[in-house]
Amino acid sequence: MPDIDDRQRRERRIVRALGGASDDALTLIMDALGDDIDLSQVTPEIWAEIERRFSGALLPELEQLFIDQALRLMDEVRVGIDFDLINTRAQTWARNYTYDLVKGINDNSRASLQQYVSNFFEQGVTKGDLEAQIARLYGPVRGEMIAVTEVTRASVQGELAYGEELTKLGLTLVPIWQTRNDGIVCPLCEPNNGQRQGDGWTDPPPIHVNDRCFLTYEVISPTKTLHILKDCKLPVITKDAA
Ligand SMILES: [Zn+2]
Numbered sequence: 072m073p074d075i076d077d078r079q080r081r082e083r084r085i086v087r088a089l090g091g092a093s094d095d096a097l098t099l100i101m102d103a104l105g106d107d108i109d110l111s112q113v114t115p116e117i118w119a120e121i122e123r124r125f126s127g128a129l130l131p132e133l134e135q136l137f138i139d140q141a142l143r144l145m146d147e148v149r150v151g152i153d154f155d156l157i158n159t160r161a162q163t164w165a166r167n168y169t170y171d172l173v174k175g176i177n178d179n180s181r182a183s184l185q186q187y188v189s190n191f192f193e194q195g196v197t198k199g200d201l202e203a204q205i206a207r208l209y210g211p212v213r214g215e216m217i218a219v220t221e222v223t224r225a226s227v228q229g230e231l232a233y234g235e236e237l238t239k240l241g242l243t244l245v246p247i248w249q250t251r252n253d254g255i256v257c258p259l260c261e262p263n264n265g266q267r268q269g270d271g272w273t274d275p276p277p278i279h280v281n282d283r284c285f286l287t288y289e290v291i292s293p294t295k296t297l298h299i300l301k302d303c304k305l306p307v308i309t310k311d312a313a
Pocket residue numbers: 250257260276278282283284
């Protein structure tokens with residue numbers, strides 16, 4: 072049961088965009104450091120530019136995914152809400168979240184760079200090794216982890232935003248944790264499989280880096296409990312409320 076229609080394609084697109092941003096960042100940093108490895112030349116303006124590139128790679132993808140998943144869930148639940156509401160929520164969430172995420176990435180990069188450069192001057196690390204360390208910092212591994220984790224997050228956040236709007240209409244969306252049951256489920260997520268929110272878990276996926284878990288939902292109306300399956304166009308009525 073796929074959770075997002077084209078999850079792999081979206082992940083790959085983000086990996087690619089982050090790869091471009093990482094290449095830019097590496098070039099900006101290496102050019103600024105120069106032959107003398109002068110850390111003071113990596114100015115706040117350069118870090119701000121790197122932040123802009125990473126935001127540009129992430130924000131549009133996360134915003135679109137948020138909207139798509141909210142609309143997809145709306146399609147399944149069949150209770151329409153104003154598109155502008157979803158759109159505004161997507162913009163606000165994507166902007167705030169991307170800002171925090173990219174700032175965190177940048178802060179970590181800056182701390183690592185400081186460490187690498189001080190090792191270069193104080194521990195006799197060669198210039199080639201220093202360059203390799205910086206290149207690794209902006210290599211593909213981090214981008215792939217970010218892509219997987221943030222695709223999970225943006226989709227869940229879009230769905231939950233739709234759920235909050237449903238609440239205003241008197242319906243309750245109950246999230247149910249779904250792991251992939253693919254034999255490589257981590258011990259952190261495994262016990263949550265099939266459990267409703269509040270039943271052993273509180274925070275929705277992702278709860279760790281590379282978390283690909285997703286949610287399905289029950290919609291509780293004052294009279295009926297509808298079980299929503301992600302692939303199912305029509306909600307299946309599983310039981311009548313007492
Ligand atoms: Zn998980």
